Amino acid sequence: MAPDAEITIEANPGTLYKEKLEDYLEHGVNRLSLGLQSPQNRELKILGRIHTWEEFLESFSLAREAGFSNINIDLMSAIPDQTYEDWKKNLCTVAALGPEHISAYSLIVEEGTPFWERDLKLPDEDTEYRMYEDTAAILGEYGFHQYEISNYAKKGLECRHNKGYWQRTDYLGLGLGASSLIDHIRFSNTDNMEEYIKNSRQPEKIRCDMERLSETDEMAEFMFLGLRMTEGVSMDVFEEYFGKKMESIYGDVLKKHLSIGMLEKKESRIYLTRKGIHVSNGVMADFLL
DSSP states (O other): OOTTOOOEEEEOTTSOOHHHHHHHHHTTOOEEEEEEEOSOHHHHHHHTOSOOHHHHHHHHHHHHHHTOOOEEEEEEESOTTOOHHHHHHHHHHHHTTOOSEEEEEEOOOOTTSGGGGSOOOOOOHHHHHHHHHHHHHHHHTTTOEEEETTEEESTTOOOHHHHHHHTTOOBOOOSTTOEEEETTEEEEEOOOHHHHHHHTTSHHHHEEEEEEOOHHHHHHHHHHHHTTBTTOEEHHHHHHHHSSOHHHHHHHHHHHHHHTTSEEEETTEEEEOHHHHTTHHHHHHTTOO
């Protein structure tokens, strides 16, 4: 293990206590991610969360007292009955606590979920657009910068795992159902607990869904994962890695989105414009050849 490794553990507010947090730190965990979602109890109830804002504050305080100096807080926008002012207040309330990192996601109502079956009063499209667009500016006033579509961090405290994932560095997932990317092969561990425990000393027996990525797959991932970062993708790195110029593979796609203002080129980097971020899924889909 690298001496400066960043090791994050995710936790639900209300499930932490002093001894547990001290154990985490003693065993190398040095970054904590808390799934708050909202500092308003009314919104937490709508989302079906089991914790309260007060329980979150207690968990956050305990983590600081234990010695955690790198904490992320998850927030969710476009919650049913949420107004723009609600969202702005939520951002300011959480940012004022002084976490090192904030992940701000928009609620997506998936088919087959309990929310899908309900008649929800969701913010309209213009309000949701404004919520997202103003998040960077609001958090910027508290010293956060946006480094990815949904992630904001204090300087030098961007989540290393997130950046590695989007920049396609190898990663090893440890634990039940964990995913990995090693030497151009993507695989996951079994999600069967009995099977996992029985064979966990023999990794080859618990790995499943193994897929060797083709060059075409890797080029597409380079583009649509890398474009999630506000710094975009490097044309030079693409050529160095694949031995081909980006324009020779994606020339028509680049020309299309540069011309309509979804992408922008600066020196040798391609990145999403603010306009492009709002339709990023559509832009990125065009890189799937």
